[in-house]
Amino acid sequence: MSGIFSISSTIKCDVLIIGAGGAGLRCAAEILEKRPGTDIVAVTKVANPQKSHTQTAQGGMAAVDPKDPVDKPVYHMFDTWKGSDCSADQNVIKKIVESGWEQTVWMENHGMHLSRDENGRVSKRTFGGHTLGFGETSAFRCVFEADRTGKGIMDNVWGEALKGGTSFINQAIATELLFTGDRCTGAVIFREKEGEFVVVLAKATVLATGGDGQIFKVTTNCRQNTGDGLAIILQSGLPVMDPEAVQFHPTGIVGPGILASETLRSVGGILRNKGLEPFMERYAPKMKELAPRDLVARAIETEVREGRGILNPDHNIEHVWIDLRHLSDYIHEVQIPEVSSFFKKFINLDPKKDLCPVRPSNHYQMGGIPTNEFGEIQKNSESLISGLFAVGECASASFHGFNRLGTNSLLELVTMGKVTGEKVVNCLDAEQPGRPKNAGEKTFSLFSGFMKQRGRDNLGQIREEMRILMTEKVGVFRTEEGISQALETLKELKERADKAALSSNSLIMNQDLIQRWELNNLLVVSMVTAQGALNRRESRGGHFREDFPERKDQFNHHTLAYMTEFGDVKLGERPIDMSIYEEKGEHYEKFGMIERKY
Amino acid sequence: MDGGMVMETNYKLTLKIERYDPDTKESWVQDYQLEAGRILRFTDLFRKINNELDPTLAWNSSCEHAQCGTCAVMVNGRPLLACELLVENAVVQFGTTVFEIAPITVAPVVRDLIVDLEQAYERVNQAKPYIIKPVENFNKGNEYQISPRDLERYVDATRCINCFCCATACLSSQKTFLGPNAVLASIVRLMDPREEAKKERLKILYSEKGIYRCHTSKACSFVCPKEIDVAHFIALAKEGRFESEEGD
Amino acid sequence: MSENLMEAKTTSFILRQLERVPYLSFFAKTRGWPFFISWCNRIAGILLVVWVWIHIYFLAFLCTPSAYDNNMTVFRWAIFAFLQWLLAIPVIFHALNGGRLILYEIFGKRNDDTMLRWVFGLSIIYIGLVGLFMLLGNQSVSPFFFWLFILVTALVIGYGVARKIWKSEHSFLWKLQRISGAFLLIMVPAHLLFMHLNPSVGMEASVVIKRMQSWFIKAVDLALIVAALYHGAYGLFSVFSEHLSSRILRVALVCLIAVIFLAFAWVGIRLTVTI
Numbered sequence A: 001m002s003g004i005f006s007i008s009s010t011i012k013c014d015v016l017i018i019g020a021g022g023a024g025l026r027c028a029a030e031i032l033e034k035r036p037g038t039d040i041v042a043v044t045k046v047a048n049p050q051k052s053h054t055q056t057a058q059g060g061m062a063a064v065d066p067k068d069p070v071d072k073p074v075y076h077m078f079d080t081w082k083g084s085d086c087s088a089d090q091n092v093i094k095k096i097v098e099s100g101w102e103q104t105v106w107m108e109n110h111g112m113h114l115s116r117d118e119n120g121r122v123s124k125r126t127f128g129g130h131t132l133g134f135g136e137t138s139a140f141r142c143v144f145e146a147d148r149t150g151k152g153i154m155d156n157v158w159g160e161a162l163k164g165g166t167s168f169i170n171q172a173i174a175t176e177l178l179f180t181g182d183r184c185t186g187a188v189i190f191r192e193k194e195g196e197f198v199v200v201l202a203k204a205t206v207l208a209t210g211g212d213g214q215i216f217k218v219t220t221n222c223r224q225n226t227g228d229g230l231a232i233i234l235q236s237g238l239p240v241m242d243p244e245a246v247q248f249h250p251t252g253i254v255g256p257g258i259l260a261s262e263t264l265r266s267v268g269g270i271l272r273n274k275g276l277e278p279f280m281e282r283y284a285p286k287m288k289e290l291a292p293r294d295l296v297a298r299a300i301e302t303e304v305r306e307g308r309g310i311l312n313p314d315h316n317i318e319h320v321w322i323d324l325r326h327l328s329d330y331i332h333e334v335q336i337p338e339v340s341s342f343f344k345k346f347i348n349l350d351p352k353k354d355l356c357p358v359r360p361s362n363h364y365q366m367g368g369i370p371t372n373e374f375g376e377i378q379k380n381s382e383s384l385i386s387g388l389f390a391v392g393e394c395a396s397a398s399f400h401g402f403n404r405l406g407t408n409s410l411l412e413l414v415t416m417g418k419v420t421g422e423k424v425v426n427c428l429d430a431e432q433p434g435r436p437k438n439a440g441e442k443t444f445s446l447f448s449g450f451m452k453q454r455g456r457d458n459l460g461q462i463r464e465e466m467r468i469l470m471t472e473k474v475g476v477f478r479t480e481e482g483i484s485q486a487l488e489t490l491k492e493l494k495e496r497a498d499k500a501a502l503s504s505n506s507l508i509m510n511q512d513l514i515q516r517w518e519l520n521n522l523l524v525v526s527m528v529t530a531q532g533a534l535n536r537r538e539s540r541g542g543h544f545r546e547d548f549p550e551r552k553d554q555f556n557h558h559t560l561a562y563m564t565e566f567g568d569v570k571l572g573e574r575p576i577d578m579s580i581y582e583e584k585g586e587h588y589e590k591f592g593m594i595e596r597k598y
Numbered sequence B: 001m002d003g004g005m006v007m008e009t010n011y012k013l014t015l016k017i018e019r020y021d022p023d024t025k026e027s028w029v030q031d032y033q034l035e036a037g038r039i040l041r042f043t044d045l046f047r048k049i050n051n052e053l054d055p056t057l058a059w060n061s062s063c064e065h066a067q068c069g070t071c072a073v074m075v076n077g078r079p080l081l082a083c084e085l086l087v088e089n090a091v092v093q094f095g096t097t098v099f100e101i102a103p104i105t106v107a108p109v110v111r112d113l114i115v116d117l118e119q120a121y122e123r124v125n126q127a128k129p130y131i132i133k134p135v136e137n138f139n140k141g142n143e144y145q146i147s148p149r150d151l152e153r154y155v156d157a158t159r160c161i162n163c164f165c166c167a168t169a170c171l172s173s174q175k176t177f178l179g180p181n182a183v184l185a186s187i188v189r190l191m192d193p194r195e196e197a198k199k200e201r202l203k204i205l206y207s208e209k210g211i212y213r214c215h216t217s218k219a220c221s222f223v224c225p226k227e228i229d230v231a232h233f234i235a236l237a238k239e240g241r242f243e244s245e246e247g248d
Numbered sequence C: 001m002s003e004n005l006m007e008a009k010t011t012s013f014i015l016r017q018l019e020r021v022p023y024l025s026f027f028a029k030t031r032g033w034p035f036f037i038s039w040c041n042r043i044a045g046i047l048l049v050v051w052v053w054i055h056i057y058f059l060a061f062l063c064t065p066s067a068y069d070n071n072m073t074v075f076r077w078a079i080f081a082f083l084q085w086l087l088a089i090p091v092i093f094h095a096l097n098g099g100r101l102i103l104y105e106i107f108g109k110r111n112d113d114t115m116l117r118w119v120f121g122l123s124i125i126y127i128g129l130v131g132l133f134m135l136l137g138n139q140s141v142s143p144f145f146f147w148l149f150i151l152v153t154a155l156v157i158g159y160g161v162a163r164k165i166w167k168s169e170h171s172f173l174w175k176l177q178r179i180s181g182a183f184l185l186i187m188v189p190a191h192l193l194f195m196h197l198n199p200s201v202g203m204e205a206s207v208v209i210k211r212m213q214s215w216f217i218k219a220v221d222l223a224l225i226v227a228a229l230y231h232g233a234y235g236l237f238s239v240f241s242e243h244l245s246s247r248i249l250r251v252a253l254v255c256l257i258a259v260i261f262l263a264f265a266w267v268g269i270r271l272t273v274t275i
């Protein structure tokens, strides 16, 4: 076996960025701006950075314009804090919110095509959860590029990174981080197209591998979001934070999982079950369809669980209907044309005439690799690991706590990307590290392990079973019993996977091999997610325990989870930063452990 | 139960997929017979093949909802996004249940349906998809003021996702032409009032690899999944629109 | 997109019929009609280049009128007469479509569906007209007035295009090709039509030579040959260079094309001037 497993070359550079999505490349752009000529290598799993998940974000990015006569950063901070169910870190909230506008202007000045108002200024719109005067009225705080804000950001930072001379390694996966003592010195990269393993040595390494949505069956996330970054971190003995904090969007289009925006409900769409009963009346007699996201998601899941869902034979997913047939043509054509077109395009239904299938869809991972407010990765709640950074969805600083507000993620990418970039620049005077002796060992033993197996199990099947399991047991609803079952089944699935043979042992663009590796990561991330969820005997933000439906003060902390052996999860804690509250400045009382009621 | 009934229809499909094995350098066409519901997308079909028939079939995708341009393939000769082609629509559009599927032709095939997009992107990179040199912003610390009407003139061109469908369909050869999408990337910045380096951009445009290689065959506009009228933007360049703009 | 895919992008009745033809329907569904038409344009352009070469070769016999007449008898056979009539197809198609391209690219006329319909319609009328003239076989027109009118129109159109693109940073050669195209748009169809006003106009050496003694007709012919050869040479270069990515091969191609076309130009021009 060792024949095909060798490091074919070693690349030395200043900065290695693993994950060339919005966050990773914003960071690259910042480094190149501060120190032109810095030698950056950016790795991405997809065919080109532009194919990253950031590309698909639609809604917009929150930022408080200092010229705005009514909006203030403190309102945005409050909304974020409240939205997070009092579990975000206030130092991070302050930092990100306060630099929001500056970053928007940076984006614009570097060529993002933000939509304009009549005066030629960047225009703004409202978005759920964003308010003025601590919840009084809606705020116009979201800047956007039509319905493709993420694409605007992606194109922009990719362009800037390209212009600055970043070298890209596309269609490649980082499989292992390299350390010399307590310092990260680079990573092992597997180039899929060439079937080669290379070592990249860097003075600083930035992880920006994005989300892990693929652990769920129904997800709005892209195919590559398999939580690789988290798995590599865990494999290196480092923790991940709040893995149980997962956001579900109540209405994903069944099948493709594409987001069907809240507007559908706000313009009068009605949710119906198998018997066509408008069931929201039972769950929220007053607010009905307009109840908060998590409540609606739970109502839909209950209907499905209690056998009032409809099975979609094409995608094999149970769902409920959203009924838009009674809405006027005007609403269809003027108010919801885009979402309407999604139904048409991806499931061939005419919302004017047909019922449309929806189901809560996994949307976002609030937790991730724990970092401080500069994107530096933490070893535990006190100390840092040097030369290693994390930004974007894979990182958790934590700006979102247990529930993210729409439009806050893109804001986090660009601001934390910048902040981290500045920090990275500081470690570039360090000496170029040498190549650790054992570089690649972990990867090779993993890969050769995959290739040795001769079992006849179907890997694709195992992955689907795992994703269905996670959706059912560790999804919108969680119970002690369900999660425990899930933990058991995950172990079984892992065992089955470990015996299954690959369809081919080729190294060149072997999709089966890559998916096998991803399955490993999915199982690892699922495991810590389930453990985190089991341990948190309360409900908070996106994490809902049916058996403990209230938030509890004893859990006012972040979860840290370590796992070097599969199944052997060790848990720790990190306190929630309450610096705004503690500083006792103006409005500080809004930043205590307040109730999350809308 | 209405609505539910329509969903039951199944199609018996034959996919004839062009395959290539980089290890043996062999290529062949493989037939897959499968039954699929009406609203499965072609990416779902590929996944179904992987999970049920043949895990070795390699194909590429990312977002799977027509936003990233990774999944472009040729279906019965037409370049399109596999993730937005529903079985039912394909049957109607092509009038058959037999589909010949081949990789797009913009770069060498790596394996099966996966091409080396990195090489294809090389041409986009040559067109410099960014602002080369920003004009001075007199409103330091603020956004540039761009009227919505100015933006309107080129906003469509900014929607390109570099799926290379247009480049695959284009009459002109891939070898010597940057390609419709690369040219488009440069035109966006020519029309963008924030770009100072217009001369450099015109040079790219009027180079041997630039718009002279376009013969207004308009296949680009015809196949573009984002419905961008690429030919129109290229024609603006031929018209000499951008120089006159610089003049005044 | 799905809906869009399904609805044919053209509404014209003729096109819809054509879309039923097996081979054509492939193009119609996968690339669109303009793509198909671009291929036709290219093939027509290359055919015309070949025709001009043959044409100049045969015209060279005018130095010995009997040989010319001898050759021409062949062209009076029904089959060759028919082929001559067929020549009207690439001529008018390439001319009108070239005109459409110039309007599209340079004058911003982007309503292609309408223009394509005009191209089809006018082509058929023109081809029919040529055939009709050939069958009727004796119109009489004063060459001087005919060509005066044609030349002025062609020059005006050529000038219009020149003015529009002159200031752009396009390469000089490209500009010349478009200008010559616009000039030929009037000249070539008129030339073809003229030659069929009655059979002797182009077929009898004595008639031809007599006409060509006029300095004005000489000038018209010179303009025609220079424009046609230049336009064709650049066209060929543009077609072939698309498939040559190496610089050296490209330079070789330019040289080869230049030599061939200069040779034909020399023969043609010398004939026109000396006759």
Ligand SMILES: Cc1cc2nc3c(=O)[nH]c(=O)nc-3n(C[C@H](O)[C@H](O)[C@H](O)COP(=O)(O)OP(=O)(O)OC[C@H]3O[C@@H](n4cnc5c(N)ncnc54)[C@H](O)[C@@H]3O)c2cc1C
Pocket: A018, A019, A020, A021, A022, A023, A024, A043, A044, A045, A046, A049, A052, A053, A054, A055, A056, A057, A058, A059, A060, A061, A149, A150, A172, A173, A174, A175, A208, A209, A210, A211, A220, A221, A222, A224, A225, A228, A229, A259, A363, A364, A391, A392, A393, A394, A406, A407, A408, A409, A410, A411, A413
């Ligand atoms: C449908 C949808 C709509 C959204 N809309 C909004 C919105 O309106 N506003 C908002 O604020 N947020 C929105 N979000 C969330 C937001 O888009 C994401 O959180 C954000 O884009 C994540 O960016 P990122 O840079 O961290 O990761 P990504 O963009 O996912 O990039 C990750 C990169 O890492 C690479 N990678 C992963 N693993 C590896 C590996 N092992 N080796 C090498 N490279 C690797 C990937 O290839 C990719 O390049 C939306 C999300 C979805 C799904």
Ligand code: HEM
Pocket: B214, B215, B216, C041, C042, C043, C044, C045, C046, C048, C049, C052, C091, C094, C095, C096, C097, C098, C099, C101, C102, C178, C181, C182, C183, C184, C185, C186, C188, C189, C228, C229, C231, C232, C233, C234, C235, C236, C238, C239
């Ligand atoms: C009658 C009037 C004519 C007009 C209006 C005209 C116009 C044009 C135009 C606009 C083009 C560019 C098309 C493109 O970029 O693809 C072109 C190409 C070409 N023309 Fe003409 N032309 C005419 C006559 C001729 C003649 C007489 C010849 C032959 C000597 C000729 C040979 C060519 C060739 C070979 C090309 C290149 C085709 C290609 O690139 O695909 N044309 N013509």
Ligand code: HEM
Pocket: C048, C051, C052, C055, C056, C059, C084, C087, C091, C188, C191, C192, C195, C201, C202, C203, C208, C211, C212, C217, C221, C222, C224, C225, C226, C228, C267, C268, C269, C271, C272
């Ligand atoms: C079958 C129909 C044609 C006939 C019978 C014909 C006949 C002639 C004749 C007799 C001449 C001599 C000059 C004159 O009388 O003015 C001539 C010149 C010329 N013809 Fe044609 N022609 C035909 C079609 C064409 C076409 C389609 C083209 C263009 C593609 C063309 C291009 C030329 C050119 C460039 C000259 C000038 C040659 C010179 O000056 O040496 N002819 N033609």
Ligand code: SF4
Pocket: B069, B159, B160, B161, B162, B163, B164, B165, B166, B167, B180, B181, B184, B220, B223, B224, B225, B226, B227, B228, B230
């Ligand atoms: S122009 Fe259209 S077809 Fe071409 S790459 Fe862009 S999106 Fe794809």
Ligand code: F3S
Pocket: B166, B169, B170, B171, B172, B179, B180, B213, B214, B215, B216, B217, B218, B219, B220, B221, B230, B231, B234
């Ligand atoms: S298809 Fe090609 S030829 Fe021109 S108009 Fe489009 S680039």
Ligand code: FES
Pocket: B060, B061, B062, B063, B064, B065, B066, B067, B068, B069, B070, B071, B072, B081, B082, B083, B084
């Ligand atoms: S996978 Fe992104 S466009 Fe199809």
